[in-house]
Amino acid sequence: MIASLDTTPSDDLGVPAAQRRSAELERQIRERPGRFRALTGDRPTGRLHLGHYFGTLHNRVRLQNLGVDMMVLVADYQVLTDRDVADRLAERVEDLVLDYLAIGIDPRRATIFTHSAIPALNQLLLPFLSLVSVAELSRNPTVKDEITHSRQSAVSGLMFTYPVHQAADILFCKAGLVPVGQDQLPHLEVARTVARRFNKRYGAASEPVFPEPEALLSAAPLLLGTDGAKMSKSRGNAITLAATADETARLIRGAKTDAERHITYDPADRPEVSSLVLLAALCLGRDPHEVAEEIGGRGAAVLKSVVTDAVNGYFAPIRARRAELTRDRTHIRRVLRDGNERAAAVADATLGEVRAAMNGVYY
Template identity: 75%
Template structure:
């Protein structure tokens, strides 16, 4: 019984991911033809400094989308910090530092709405009717939630963890975003938002027969996974990341301590030599070249030469960003003003959406 149920669930999850991926392909084609018709919602939890994995995985892509004319909403998901930990440590500081990294990387607050979740009360009012559209069983079997629980810092899993996907659905749907940049592992979360939108539209149609919410589509990132200095996934919580705001000396020390292997010949082989290949990939991303080409240049000069190449590449690539970041950091008031302005715009949209939701539900 257990095996059959598990197999059925996994098959359903696989089918869901495949369906969402098919939607993604269509979305990408449409986006390329007319980016201005798309509204993007993306964001981060303020749990620490952004690092190179964030930069090459999402942050550069956000700037690219913004510059191509996509309407951009960036939520700093501060309430979601307490899904997997007991307290939100240094929350205000982490929130401001996210804004600092966003602006230094090129997000423009005149073109991108940057706001904190907690500053938009209507998001949490939307959560309540949305929760009524999703079953407990659906929340319980979400694979992303299961992974978050496995890595939770709490002694006991709290109720917010199970509502996490619906919380994200409210973040996405409040502004009626129709495109959400995600990694493959986040597709189940996006499918919850699509399910909520579809079920709400079916249960509470407009009098004119139209839909209140679009079904948001995924824009899958083609950014490769960057490994941390210990050979594992680069992560804020694992102490293996290189923050965007690190100094050049701090960057050099981190890379000198990165794990490699005993083979002096440097080549790009992600399967058999993941640590060496991860460093080559980082240098290649910074230089906008192929990692095989960089490996050929280093040849048999060993790990020390590889690490020098990576250090020089990272520091050179990030120098303009770090210079701008240092300038922006001298005016913390400006960072807080960006958040206030973003919250004002987000609140106007969220309040209008909540009014619309209440109207079609027949609420007073």
């Protein structure tokens, strides 16, 4: 069992409070990383892209390498939240695992698993739904946004309740840390609420069943897609991790900029140009202002050339590793099988605790 955190988490998960707490958590992680378990993951709806890498994937590898116990979820059931069918699911699950392994997630140190293979995790959804009200789910701002942009003609029950499903994802393994962006804080508050209410209703005061998970906010940069909108799998504006060097060059050449020739880093007034500058800076490990200053009056064509060289140089070893892994698909299945077995054992133990706490052990 992962030890509880040093301090009692605040109920206030507003952004300033979460930022302060994240700084303290980072200090604790550096001092004793083995005390922490983190839950993170993705829906297998398409190949991961550079926005995912610099936004979350890079941080997962960092935490793993520090010694945090990482649980990495392939959320295959949640593909259905905004789709009528889970199209090409087997292929996309394998692609997701390929991306994970290529960037450096190590299945010997991290547990990679799928929703559909962990029955006990999904069974937790039933008691957890009894702990939240319809009004609370209706008010969740992330759910409202997802519903607004849903591809479905009608909102499914899975879409409406998936914050509680995410609570089950987090709590089944008693994760104390959840690396998230600011927009995911409302979902994490649902998990904290579920944990708190379950402990109050069913747990012993001296030994609660669930820890209240905490947000680990990163200073994740926002990278725009080639059309100037947020980089997204569904918009067709992303540069994927699996893209070839030539594909990357073509996509960057077509990226939106502006009419001003002199290159500056000004995210507020020049978002498209600044996103390209930032991408180059992230790949080069440099300050974006310095990168922009070096390009100066040489214009967008030179900027795009610098970005292309930086991206292709940075991701060359990752892409080579991915190509090597692609040749042995049986390895991917072994990774999932082993991860599913480990996650299922954790989920079975937690479900046993839940049933015992609810006086549900009678056969």
